[in-house]
Amino acid sequence: MNLRSVTDVGHTVASGLEHGDYLIELAAAVLHGTVEQATRDEGLQRLGNDGLVDAIAVASGFNAINMVADATGVPLDAQMDQRSADFRADIGIEAFYLNA
């Protein structure tokens, strides 16, 4: 998986995963409440019923768990902080917020 696709604002970086382009768009649509029937129809064709349901489940779940983290102010675990430092820099996660 190419992690740069996660922060790629211009949608030019391929994730390297099957249906990655669709999943990235679906994630944003779930968050913004803009999933339309055409999006679901495309998801059904690409992922099938169960795959689409699971994809939406992950997006909606992580939307909420982000809120839990932010609202409680839990600090990043020390191990996770160290282990992710290099790829956080690699994918430019801090810079993403300025360009999104």
Next chain:
Amino acid sequence: MSEPVKLTVRNNLSDSHQAAWESFSRPGTWWTAAERRAIVLETRNASSCALCRDRAQALSPERSPEDAGDHEQLGLLAPEVAAIVHRIRTDPGRLSRAWFNAHVEGTLDHHAYVELVGVLTIATIIDVFRAATGQPSLDLAVSDYGDPTRKTTEYVVDDGAFVPIWKPKEEGAANIVRALGLVPEERSRFWDVFGQHYVKRHTREWDAGRAITRPQMELIAARVSAINECFY
């Protein structure tokens, strides 16, 4: 025009939603049934609040030392509590300790705050999921009466979060798993739902037993978290 295809949701996922949803009409640990219901309704209402919309676009979420303007509230909760609900629902990525100290400390007991976060986030998971899968929102039953349990736990510790978090007997739990620990019932309820959306908390296997691959799941999770500006 053909009817849109209705999605079939696996039983364990919809059962977890049903169980959680029913809890919103019962007394909780700190809030009454009516208050829990009010938190859910205000969470829904927050999405259409003009002040919240403006603030989410603003360069700084604090337009003045105190939040200016009136939220479009339902009047079911104290205004300052409704404002907390609105802020968490619509602009969580920019919450800060300064915000917590200014708007939560002195307004809500920490237990009440944690339960509010639990109710709000569980309701949001379910509402967002149902909207994206083309299902109507769930109705909220008329509230049960009865008192909150006021059950406290000694298994919490001040570990750098805004509130004390769960201190498990064995080390190793991630901080996010510990976050709602001040109200164990709500913490358990949240993870029962979240486990069906993602992977069960005790599963370390790469194969999550879902219809999409684990890398695909992680791609979605990472994208959502990046858009939400959630550093954790």
